[in-house]
Amino acid sequence: MKAFFGKHGVILILVAIFVVIFTLGGVYSRFMSSELEEHIEENATGAEYAKYLALFPGADTVTPFTASTVQKTYALAGGRGDFTPSLDKALKILQGSTEKGVVYVVSTKGKEPMIIAVGISLETDACVGVEVLTQNETPGYYGQLGDTFFNQFADKAFADLALAVDTFAGVTYSSKGFEIALLYAREVYALDYDFDIPTVALTLESLEYNFDPSTFIATPYIANVLYGEENIPAAILLSPSFDYVGLVGGGSDLEEDFQTAVKALAQGDGSLNTQATFESFDPDLNTLVMRTKGYSSNAIQATIGLNESLDTVVSITFISHETYADQGGYGDYTGGPAPAVENNLRNQYLADGDPNVDSVAGASVSSNAVKSLLQLLDGFIEAQNGGE
Amino acid sequence: MARFASGKAPFLRIADQPNQGTGIIMRDFMIGLMPVILFSWYKNGIQVMIDGNIGFLEMLYPLIFMMLGGLLSLLMEGITLYIIHPDSRNLKGILGKLSTSYAMIPGILLAMVLPLYTPIWVLIFGCFMGTVVAKMLFGGFGHNIFNPALIGYLTIAVTLTGVINAAGGVFNASEVLVDSYAGATPLTLLSKIKELDYDKLVAPYGSLWNFFLGTIPGALAETGTLAILISYVWLVARKVIKWFTPLVYVGTVFILSWFIGIAAGESGIWFPLYSILSGGLMFGAVFMATEPVTTPRNPLGKLVFALFLGVFTVLFRYISTLPEGVATSIIFLNIFTMPIDNWTAVLRAQGLKKQTMVKAAVFAVLFLALVLYAILKAGSMYTAFIQLPSLIGRWF
Numbered sequence: 001m002k003a004f005f006g007k008h009g010v011i012l013i014l015v016a017i018f019v020v021i022f023t024l025g026g027v028y029s030r031f032m033s034s035e036l037e038e039h040i041e042e043n044a045t046g047a048e049y050a051k052y053l054a055l056f057p058g059a060d061t062v063t064p065f066t067a068s069t070v071q072k073t074y075a076l077a078g079g080r081g082d083f084t085p086s087l088d089k090a091l092k093i094l095q096g097s098t099e100k101g102v103v104y105v106v107s108t109k110g111k112e113p114m115i116i117a118v119g120i121s122l123e124t125d126a127c128v129g130v131e132v133l134t135q136n137e138t139p140g141y142y143g144q145l146g147d148t149f150f151n152q153f154a155d156k157a158f159a160d161l162a163l164a165v166d167t168f169a170g171v172t173y174s175s176k177g178f179e180i181a182l183l184y185a186r187e188v189y190a191l192d193y194d195f196d197i198p199t200v201a202l203t204l205e206s207l208e209y210n211f212d213p214s215t216f217i218a219t220p221y222i223a224n225v226l227y228g229e230e231n232i233p234a235a236i237l238l239s240p241s242f243d244y245v246g247l248v249g250g251g252s253d254l255e256e257d258f259q260t261a262v263k264a265l266a267q268g269d270g271s272l273n274t275q276a277t278f279e280s281f282d283p284d285l286n287t288l289v290m291r292t293k294g295y296s297s298n299a300i301q302a303t304i305g306l307n308e309s310l311d312t313v314v315s316i317t318f319i320s321h322e323t324y325a326d327q328g329g330y331g332d333y334t335g336g337p338a339p340a341v342e343n344n345l346r347n348q349y350l351a352d353g354d355p356n357v358d359s360v361a362g363a364s365v366s367s368n369a370v371k372s373l374l375q376l377l378d379g380f381i382e383a384q385n386g387g388e
Numbered sequence: 389m390a391r392f393a394s395g396k397a398p399f400l401r402i403a404d405q406p407n408q409g410t411g412i413i414m415r416d417f418m419i420g421l422m423p424v425i426l427f428s429w430y431k432n433g434i435q436v437m438i439d440g441n442i443g444f445l446e447m448l449y450p451l452i453f454m455m456l457g458g459l460l461s462l463l464m465e466g467i468t469l470y471i472i473h474p475d476s477r478n479l480k481g482i483l484g485k486l487s488t489s490y491a492m493i494p495g496i497l498l499a500m501v502l503p504l505y506t507p508i509w510v511l512i513f514g515c516f517m518g519t520v521v522a523k524m525l526f527g528g529f530g531h532n533i534f535n536p537a538l539i540g541y542l543t544i545a546v547t548l549t550g551v552i553n554a555a556g557g558v559f560n561a562s563e564v565l566v567d568s569y570a571g572a573t574p575l576t577l578l579s580k581i582k583e584l585d586y587d588k589l590v591a592p593y594g595s596l597w598n599f600f601l602g603t604i605p606g607a608l609a610e611t612g613t614l615a616i617l618i619s620y621v622w623l624v625a626r627k628v629i630k631w632f633t634p635l636v637y638v639g640t641v642f643i644l645s646w647f648i649g650i651a652a653g654e655s656g657i658w659f660p661l662y663s664i665l666s667g668g669l670m671f672g673a674v675f676m677a678t679e680p681v682t683t684p685r686n687p688l689g690k691l692v693f694a695l696f697l698g699v700f701t702v703l704f705r706y707i708s709t710l711p712e713g714v715a716t717s718i719i720f721l722n723i724f725t726m727p728i729d730n731w732t733a734v735l736r737a738q739g740l741k742k743q744t745m746v747k748a749a750v751f752a753v754l755f756l757a758l759v760l761y762a763i764l765k766a767g768s769m770y771t772a773f774i775q776l777p778s779l780i781g782r783w784f
Contacts, residue, residue: 007477009479010470010477010478010479011467011470011477013479014466014467015467017463018460018463018464018467021456021508021512022509022512025456025508025509025511026507026508026509028449028452028508029449029505029506029508029509029555030507031445032449032505032556033505033555035442035446035561036505036556036561036564037556039441039442039561039564040565
């Protein structure tokens, strides 16, 4: 053994030192990397918490807590089905040891999934602001949401029955995502802090278009509801923004709580496409004027000539401010200037009377806009024809 | 370098005099490294701990990393000596050889030009390539053709950059939080945006003063220009390096970058300053381009070597996938050290005569051609301003 170490001792020592450096050095550098990752994560969390603290003047501490579990489903905008939001995390906001508020981070959905933090004041039972943590909405639309939109969340009382978000024109999908987050946060808050969500005995049976030419401009929608303890049926005329206007055929007005409830339910229903609207109807000439919103909410107006019994479309003429440039980033439509696409779709409709026309390649947004107009027109004709 | 004694015999070699010789030069070289090592430790360790972003053990890491580089290099040379010298396989024999080969220096230099979050095993790999492959396989100290530290560095840069980035990369724990850096060092930024704009290239890092002090992101020891200048003064004063080599190298990059700036419509002096204060140029000019074994020995050779280094550094910055250019140009020119040394020795000895004129003309034409080519290859920066060079540039 002694002879062995005498002969190979030097190389053994050198290799042993090398192995020690390799092992301890590896541990050391791994420690450095993991500390850095932790440090970046802590900093990111710190930056996120700083946003929440800014919602509550004077607050100094953010503490995570386990919130109540709520399972609730909401209708997405544009009749795209239902969505069940979820709670990502819940945080208490403290000033010293006094609890000032709570922040619920909600996974919601606009056009795409979004994560929105909702700050709620315990003193006022109101939303004090929202923070968008992640979103992947269409930039052209989402970018239009400015201070006016976000300021509405600064003091939004949870006692408000509808808790509706004022939709920004053309950004309905994203706006609905915010509303879902707000409504869901209120549900969780109600369980966590014994808050009573205002309720009213009213059920929305169905929501439909108003096809009466004498009233459809001011009141384009009709809500069929059951209200009160006795479930009294009523057909309610609603404004373009779903405000209560009156009962179909007149009669005594509903109480204010019911009016508010109708608006909230109609707004949240999402079963109607509100892109196309009626503008006017001339009974002498049997001419109907309709409008729809194309790319970037560009106006597309259609003047529709009908026969005397109002059950057949004779002509459709478009006045369009539409642009077909790179709609949705899929390249330009090159078939000519507006209303080339509109006329293409019109011709399809006039040929077979089917409003579900084939979209024009390269102009999908314009096509969908015209399609919604034709579907509404089809409904109008059917209604004039007694549903035949 | 050829020296001729003109006095009376007996003649004594300077290297044999007290306080002279390679051992003293290497001692002075190590002392010269100290300001840069200390600055690097302060910037990446002490200051970050003062910021409250790391703990004590992390604060020590930059210093330990650099020391470890030296130790690993020493160790690998020791093991190699054991293997290739069967007659001296004992501690005394190996230590004797190690004491005259300055084995620690390549490892220290390598560690100094690597990012802070380089894993230790990557450093070991770099030390192996530098010490064993680039130095010992060529015959050891004094026989190597390439700069060992830079061979280690380039091997890592080409093969293991992804590993280093995954481990944390070049930014220390304070820099990684600065949003304006956007995850890029100054030269990486230049290679990405290819646009001469002070607000985009300099402003995110503060001002040129920050570049001079070294408080910008970069490899462990490459950013501290002020510390490197202190080392430069020391090394020149101790006659370890020639004063003009770094000056000519950096000056060439400065002037060439100024030309490129002017051609791009940006005549401000900030761009040439940015070019010489970014990346490892200063570090390479003082510590690598002056390396006694792998660079020319006569003064004219050093001058020519430095001039070509400057041109190649600018060239590599615009044609290479690596944004730096310093290491590549030094390694590339290491190949030509001997011809440069031989040709310039003749030129120096004989002066500009008919016989030597051809050699001088070859150097001059080659240099000017490279200068022109470098300016053309930087054409992507100023295509909008000068059409002709960019058009010509497509032919190359």
